[in-house]
Amino acid sequence: MAATQSEIPTAPAAAPAANPLFPLVxxxxxxxxxxxxxLSEWCGHGPVLEQDLALANIALDLLGEARSYYQYAAELEGQGRTExxxxxxxxxxxxxNPLLVEQPNGDFAHTIVRQFLFDNFHYHLLKELQSGPDARLAAIAEKSVKExxxxxxxxxxxxxRLGDGTPESRQHLDKAIATLWRFAGELTTPTALETNLQELGLLPEYAALLPAMQAHAAHVLAEATVPLPAAPFAQQGGKSGRHSEHLGYLLAELQYLxxxxxxLTW
Structure with missing residues (x-):
């Protein structure tokens, strides 16, 4: 006997497509x-108490920013997931995340170089995002750019201070720059997703950020008496999900509880 229309199985309704901003956020x-x-891994291990607290406070600022982004990302995805x-x-x-931020702390000089490379990009990106077309993203950027x-x-x-300090501090700084500078290029090299969002006007052109970033880096390195490193081959992959072995160990600790x-709730 032929099945009636009501008996014919139907495919489940497709989940609503996530907002194109979701992967960026x-x-x-x-x-x-x-x-x-x-940065939180430095807590209790900083070279002096004041800088131990400074590192912890920067970590808290970034964690607060991450929470704002995750909350917005969950809403954009619309699949019921939480931050x-x-x-x-x-x-x-x-x-x-780009490969730079998952690199181990190393010594204090390594942490400073990693932080400087990220901060120089992060600050200039937020300056542009705060005047972008997406109101929620602009609001997060406006709050975060002050920090x-x-x-x-x-x-x-x-x-x-490290570059123009003692011979030992300079030696550590030179080693950190030699190790980490190659990760900076990924920050301003757009992925296919980022290029698409830039074409849509939802993300600033990274090329437009470079003059201010390069000028600041050149000024700081000159003050540090450190020659501007030649642009090495940029290590890439993190923004596409291809990470170093360091991220797996980091997440094992971060996600354990x-x-x-x-x-679990508090």
Whole structure:
């Protein structure tokens, strides 16, 4: 007997497509979260108490920024996931942070160089995002750019202090620059997703950020008596989910409590 119309199985309704801004906001969230966690590893281990607290405060600023992005990303996705789901229940290949921020702390000079490279990009990006067409993203940027300005000032002053300090501090700084400078290029090299959003006017052109970034870097390095490094081959992949081995270890620690005790609340 032929089935009636009501008996014919139908395919489940397709989930609503996520807003095109979702992957970008998620990328911004991942970047701030991963760097915040790296900086939190300094808590109790800073070279002096004042800088121990400064590192912890920068980590808290970035964590607050990450929360704002994750909350917005969850709304844009519209799949019922929360900020905690996005932060704690994704695998390493699903993260879209650039490789720079997942690099280990190393010594204090390594942390300063990593922070300076990120801050120089982060501050100038937020300056442009705060006048962008998406009101929610602009509001997050407007709040965060004030903190990012302090972060850039702090890391710039320390880079100068290490470069124009003692022979030992200069040796550590030179080694850190040689190790980390190659990761800076990924920050301003757009992925296909970023290029599409730039064409739509939803993301600033990274090329437009470069003159101010390069001018600031040149000024700080001159004050530090450090020659401007030649632009090396840019290590890339993090923004596309291809990460170094360091991210897996970081996430194992970051996500341990939530994965061991799902749904745990304070």
């Amino acid at each position: 998620l990328q911004l969230a991942d970047t701030s979260l991963i760097l915040a966690h790296r 905690d789901d996005l932060a704690y229940l994704r695998s390493a290949v699903e993260y879209r 990012a300005a302090y972060h850039l000032k702090w890391s710039s002053e320390w880079l100068i 939530q994965r061991t005790y799902p749904g």
